Amino acid sequence: EFQLLESGGDLVKPGGSLRLSCAGSGLTLSNVWMGWVRQAPGKGLEWVGRILSKSSGGTRDYPAPVQGRFTISRDDSRNTLHLQMNSLKDEDTAVYYCTASTVGGGFDVWGQGTVVTVSS
């Protein structure tokens, strides 16, 4: 069974930084396309960024709201994905999920999420 487990969520002040982690079990994260998705309280899902598999070049892409502030990285030795979040804003408050695609064209593995609260 494939599993993802996020950690690192916390209360942080505006302008601060936080690093989230996503540990994989049952699957090798470098072999699949992965992403981060967030969900603000009471709101819908928002894509935060992706990292392609090693075989696809490991490219990382981000949407405009987080471009230049968020960085995805992968630690292959620990089979872990990270999301480094800098210059945090109130509107970054959300549950952050990591997700992986083991089927072509769909993200089928999801973690339970970790809560990030940005507030003074």
Add this chain to the structure above:
Amino acid sequence: DIVMTQTPLSSPVPLGQPASISCRSSQSLVNSDGNTYLSWLQQRPGQPPRLLIYKISNRFSGVPDRFSGSGAGTDFTLKISRVEAEDVGVYYCMQVTQHPYTFGQGTKLEIK
């Protein structure tokens, strides 16, 4: 960015009756490889999203066959043939044809 628009946003359905959710994209979701990367996700209360359907009509492993997906180009539909109590939650369409990937606003399915 591709905008995904779902209708309805709320759907009260009696147990055992069918339900249907529509999703329209602001541009064609046909990828250069010929595939259409439109997925449907279910999010039960307090749970992470769960993949139901990918590439328009492929049911993911373990998903009951009462769930089906159809459509092409810019118009897509998720159908539940007979709603059960465990189907309560929010349903999202999601396109993974073009980055940044985008979601519909979500449709809340309730039991009437």
